[in-house]
Amino acid sequence: MPKQIILAAHFPGVNNTSVWSDPASGSHIDFASFVHLARTAERGRFDFFFLAEGLRLREQRGRIHDLDVVGRPDTLTVLAALAAVTTHLGLAGTLNTTFREPYELARQLASLDHLCAGRAAWNVVTTSDAFTGENFRRGGYLDRSLRYERAAEFVRVARRLWESWPADAVVGDRDGGRYVRAADPGAFAHHGDQFDIAGHFTVPRSPQLHPVIIQAGDSPDGREFAASTADAIFSRHGTLDEGREFYRDVKARLARYGRTPDDLKIIPGVTFVLGDTDAEAQERAHHIRRQQVSPQTAILLLEQLWNRDLSGYDPHGPLPAEDPDVDADAISRGRAGMYPDPVGTARQWRALAQEKGLGIRDLIIEVTGRQSFIGTPQRVAERMNHFVQSDAADGFILVPHLTPGGLDEFVDRVVPLLQERGVFRTEYTTTTLRGHLGLRPARPATRAGVA
Numbered sequence: 001m002p003k004q005i006i007l008a009a010h011f012p013g014v015n016n017t018s019v020w021s022d023p024a025s026g027s028h029i030d031f032a033s034f035v036h037l038a039r040t041a042e043r044g045r046f047d048f049f050f051l052a053e054g055l056r057l058r059e060q061r062g063r064i065h066d067l068d069v070v071g072r073p074d075t076l077t078v079l080a081a082l083a084a085v086t087t088h089l090g091l092a093g094t095l096n097t098t099f100r101e102p103y104e105l106a107r108q109l110a111s112l113d114h115l116c117a118g119r120a121a122w123n124v125v126t127t128s129d130a131f132t133g134e135n136f137r138r139g140g141y142l143d144r145s146l147r148y149e150r151a152a153e154f155v156r157v158a159r160r161l162w163e164s165w166p167a168d169a170v171v172g173d174r175d176g177g178r179y180v181r182a183a184d185p186g187a188f189a190h191h192g193d194q195f196d197i198a199g200h201f202t203v204p205r206s207p208q209l210h211p212v213i214i215q216a217g218d219s220p221d222g223r224e225f226a227a228s229t230a231d232a233i234f235s236r237h238g239t240l241d242e243g244r245e246f247y248r249d250v251k252a253r254l255a256r257y258g259r260t261p262d263d264l265k266i267i268p269g270v271t272f273v274l275g276d277t278d279a280e281a282q283e284r285a286h287h288i289r290r291q292q293v294s295p296q297t298a299i300l301l302l303e304q305l306w307n308r309d310l311s312g313y314d315p316h317g318p319l320p321a322e323d324p325d326v327d328a329d330a331i332s333r334g335r336a337g338m339y340p341d342p343v344g345t346a347r348q349w350r351a352l353a354q355e356k357g358l359g360i361r362d363l364i365i366e367v368t369g370r371q372s373f374i375g376t377p378q379r380v381a382e383r384m385n386h387f388v389q390s391d392a393a394d395g396f397i398l399v400p401h402l403t404p405g406g407l408d409e410f411v412d413r414v415v416p417l418l419q420e421r422g423v424f425r426t427e428y429t430t431t432t433l434r435g436h437l438g439l440r441p442a443r444p445a446t447r448a449g450v451a
């Protein structure tokens with residue numbers, strides 16, 4: 001039997017992919033938009049709906065990205081509302097461990113898992129921007145190693161909280177309604193380097209016990225964290241070769257933690273552009289890329305490599321002759337390491353611009369493109385399946401460029417082809433997200449309540 005493909009739907013929003021200037025683009029904040037995308041995904045029998053997290057408008061040295069029309073509304077609130085209008089679709093929320101507290105977040109996620117009857121997932125991120133921290137009480141930021149130390153302890157504590165009620169605490173019916181005996185929910189105490197907490201958890205065990213844990217973070221620390229802890233990884237490795245290399249690297253780390261390759265699903269975020277012919281799809285893709293990179297975006301992205309104020313440059317003119325500033329603090333704070341060799345990359349970009357006669361904006365369109373699957377529905381279905389069968393991924397988080405209709409065409413035209421090939425479900429056969437993903441039921445890692 002061929003590998004089954006995992007499919008998830010990323011709600012477009014604040015990222016370099018979304019296009020709001022297109023006449024077909026709708027609201028990024030009306031609930032109706034979230035409902036449309038979620039119901040389309042469920043109609044297509046997708047595994048889950050996915051929300052990223054952005055706790056600050058994207059800006060660079062005080063200039064807000066002109067392609068962002070709205071910030072992201074609160075993840076858990078949106079997912080809780082979607083629980084009421086969907087029946088099988090998993091609901092995955094990106095929620096950082098750097099600025100939150102485990103007791104509060106564990107409660108919220110357990111509550112969501114109850115409300116949607118076992119469909120909740122948590123994409124654990126550590127956040128990449130120092131300036132996000134300025135919105136929070138303690139402000140500031142943590143070094144990468146500390147961020148992951150905190151994340152690992154955070155998830156450990158959350159799991160212990162989820163396990164702290166006895167399995168039989170839900171005892172049955174009274175007057176037709178379920179009730180919970182708050183007999184002995186299990187005292188809880190944790191004394192660690194990052195958190196020192198004690199008390200009683202207030203939410204009984206949820207249907208999945210542990211909501212599905214997704215991890216997004218690509219450094220060696222991030223990969224190790226995923227291998228030790230996560231059920232799935234949201235990655236950015238969209239090409240076949242990069243995908244295979246990442247897949248091999250991450251799956252090889254699992255044995256160290258007594259886990260098997262099937263215990264961790266690898267699901268890169270990818271884009272797609274369809275057309276009646278391959279040529280038409282390429283043309284649409286080119287048009288979309290131009291919509292995604294405004295003249296201002298081009299300068300902001302160029303600044304991220306050059307690490308200098310380039311606001312005086314003409315977006316249609318040549319690249320700066322001077323080299324990137326490698327000594328100054330990173331221009332978008334906390335984002336060090338985006339380009340490991342800025343001077344070398346700048347040289348490559350200059351050579352490419354010269355060779356093809358490109359100005360700044362056209363060059364940025366060329367070098368920052370991330371459109372992964374372009375072509376007829378047949379070609380896209382065939383390529384996606386090839387990626388999965390050749391172990392470059394276990395599935396995909398699709399990132400449409402239009403809100404809220406960006407997934408319609410994929411569900412209508414590509415999903416049936418995947419189903420015909422026998423690599424994607426035609427009906428849901430399970431009710432929980434763990435079930436959809438083929439993950440084993442979560443088992444308590446510790447004896448409840450023992451610190």
Ligand SMILES: Cc1cc2nc3c(=O)[nH]c(=O)nc-3n(C[C@H](O)[C@H](O)[C@H](O)COP(=O)(O)O)c2cc1C
Nearest residue numbers: 052053094125126127128216217218219222234235
């Ligand atoms: C595919 C992907 C998606 C991410 N999504 C988010 C997000 O929605 N919100 C966020 O704050 N950080 C997000 N991050 C950032 C990660 O949490 C992490 O902070 C960042 O990648 C730096 O860690 P690293 O050096 O291990 O990659 C994402 C990272 C990746 C690779």
